[in-house]
Amino acid sequence: MGNLADVLRARGYKVTGPRQQVFDALEGTEKPLSPYEIQNLLQEEDSFLNHVTIYRILDLFSRLGLAHRVLSNSGFVKCNLPGQEGCHRFVICRCCGSVQEFADKELCRKEKSFALDCGFHAESHLSETLGLCAKCYGRRDEKTTI
Amino acid sequence: MGNLADVLRARGYKVTGPRQQVFDALEGTEKPLSPYEIQNLLQEEDSFLNHVTIYRILDLFSRLGLAHRVLSNSGFVKCNLPGQEGCHRFVICRCCGSVQEFADKELCRKEKSFALDCGFHAESHLSETLGLCAKCYGRRDEKTTI
DNA sequence: GGCCTAAATGCAATATTGTTGCATTTAGGC
DNA sequence: GCCTAAATGCAACAATATTGCATTTAGGCC
Numbered sequence: 457m458g459n460l461a462d463v464l465r466a467r468g469y470k471v472t473g474p475r476q477q478v479f480d481a482l483e484g485t486e487k488p489l490s491p492y493e494i495q496n497l498l499q500e501e502d503s504f505l506n507h508v509t510i511y512r513i514l515d516l517f518s519r520l521g522l523a524h525r526v527l528s529n530s531g532f533v534k535c536n537l538p539g540q541e542g543c544h545r546f547v548i549c550r551c552c553g554s555v556q557e558f559a560d561k562e563l564c565r566k567e568k569s570f571a572l573d574c575g576f577h578a579e580s581h582l583s584e585t586l587g588l589c590a591k592c593y594g595r596r597d598e599k600t601t602i
Numbered sequence: 603m604g605n606l607a608d609v610l611r612a613r614g615y616k617v618t619g620p621r622q623q624v625f626d627a628l629e630g631t632e633k634p635l636s637p638y639e640i641q642n643l644l645q646e647e648d649s650f651l652n653h654v655t656i657y658r659i660l661d662l663f664s665r666l667g668l669a670h671r672v673l674s675n676s677g678f679v680k681c682n683l684p685g686q687e688g689c690h691r692f693v694i695c696r697c698c699g700s701v702q703e704f705a706d707k708e709l710c711r712k713e714k715s716f717a718l719d720c721g722f723h724a725e726s727h728l729s730e731t732l733g734l735c736a737k738c739y740g741r742r743d744e745k746t747t748i
Numbered sequence: 749g750g751c752c753t754a755a756a757t758g759c760a761a762t763a764t765t766g767t768t769g770c771a772t773t774t775a776g777g778c
Numbered sequence: 779g780c781c782t783a784a785a786t787g788c789a790a791c792a793a794t795a796t797t798g799c800a801t802t803t804a805g806g807c808c
Contacts, residue, residue, distance in 0.1 A: 469784085469785095470774085470775050470776070470783095470784065470785065471775075471776095472774080472775070472784095472785065472786080473774095474785080474786070475785090490765085491765080491766085492764080492765075505786085505787090506786070506787050506788070507765090507766085508766090508767080508768090508786080508787075508788080509785080509786055509787070511765095511766070511767080512785085512786085513785095527673035527674065527728075527730075528673065528728070530765090547717050547720060547722045547724075549722075550725070556720065556722075558716070558720065560716060563709070563712060563713065563716065566709060566712075567709065567729065567731060568731070570704070570706060570709065571693050571731050571733060574693060574702065574704065575735065575736035575739075576693045576695075576702075576731070576733055576734070576735055576736065577733045577734045577735075577736075577739045578693075578731045578732070578733040579696070579732055579733040579734070580731075580732045580733070581729070581730070581731045581732070582673075582674070582729070582730045582731075582732075583713065583727070583728070583729045583730075584673075584727070584728045584729075585713060585714070585717050585722070585724045585726075585727045585728075586724070586725055586726045586727070586728075587717060587722055587723045587724040587725040587726070588722070588723045588725070589721065589722055589723075590721035590722065590723075593721075593723045615755085615756095616754095616755065616756065616803085616804050616805070617804075617805095618755095618756065618757080618803080618804070619803095620756080620757070621756090636794085637794080637795085638793080638794075651757085651758095652757070652758050652759070653794090653795085654757080654758075654759080654795090654796080654797090655756080655757050655758070657794095657795070657796080658756085658757085659756095659757095676794090749808105750807105750808090751806105751807080751808080752805105752806090752807080752808100753803105753804105753805100753806090753807105754803105754804095754805100754806105755802105755803085755804080755805100756801105756802080756803070756804085757800105757801080757802070757803085758799105758800085758801070758802085759798105759799090759800080759801090760797105760798095760799095760800105761796105761797085761798090762795100762796080762797080762798105763794100763795080763796070763797090764793100764794075764795070764796085765792100765793080765794070765795085766791105766792080766793070766794085767790100767791080767792070767793090768789105768790085768791080768792095769788105769789095769790090769791105770787105770788090770789095771786105771787085771788080771789105772785105772786080772787070772788090773784105773785080773786070773787085774782105774783105774784085774785070774786085775782105775783095775784080775785085776781105776782100776783100776784100777780105777781090777782095777783105778779105778780080778781080778782105
């Protein structure tokens with residue numbers, strides 16, 4: 457079925473229960489999840505994974521481009537835009553915490569050439585925009601959270 | 603003399619030894635410093651600050667726009683571009699760890715309008731480009747560090 | 749100059765997050 | 779079913795961050 461099993465096998469990694477569970481957890485949410493949050497989530501479903509295992513799985517997912525770490529709140533999100541080649545652009549709602557990843561070749565190119573102007577050879581790029589999503593902007597009188 | 607004392611007084615904060623020391627530490631380096639790195643640095647000069655104090659000072663500096671946290675390596679740098687209004691653009695060398703902050707109104711504007719296209723009301727923006735600075739690019743055969 | 753008070757710092761205890769080394773289990777090829 | 783490298787578990791620890799409260803100090807006042 458899946459994305460995950462295919463990617464793992466294609467790169468010579470084993471398809472295991474824990475890996476599938478972490479992947480499912482990431483897929484089931486629009487908010488970034490920290491390793492320990494993933495552990496808690498799974499525990500609610502009566503499934504226990506050692507936190508070390510989760511760290512190692514997330515590390516693998518990052519290397520495989522299956523997940524990315526959002527730095528502003530140090531959680532992981534599933535990558536929906538394969539092949540972005542080290543250019544990751546997130547929009548993060550500071551109220552509900554939801555995250556979306558976007559791609560924009562134009563901005564990416566500009567960012568790199570801009571760096572080069574300063575004698576800097578860009579390899580990868582991370583962009584995080586904080587604000588309010590449409591939903592939270594609508595009811596923005598309520599107190600903010602993040 | 604100072605930037606720091608002026609800003610503190612202008613906003614009703616006291617000018618203290620610890621604040622001056624942390625500020626000086628940030629000023630004396632081109633690499634981002636974590637709270638504990640700052641503590642170690644000061645200790646080498648036989649000056650001890652409790653880490654809680656350093657955390658609180660860095661927090662204050664962030665709120666006052668005197669320092670920014672670089673997320674890629676979770677260290678703080680002194681802000682050299684006052685009035686950027688929540689738009690921070692860093693270039694980080696993954697070899698020597700040096701960081702430079704830049705401003706580009708154009709990119710900043712694009713980023714925001716781009717977010718708006720997705721129904722997202724941007725408030726602040728963070729951009730971190732990883733790569734090699736001119737110096738490290740020159741001798742890039744040597745092993746990389748960060 | 750000394751006095752006073754709110755602000756700043758120190759300190760201890762604790763919580764959270766991340767890492768390492770090694771024992772045990774398991775996926776997947778035979 | 780067996781075998782082995784890979785994956786996971788586990789325990790111990792290291793690093794980072796937070797909280798509440800006691801103590802000290804900057805700066806306004808006389």
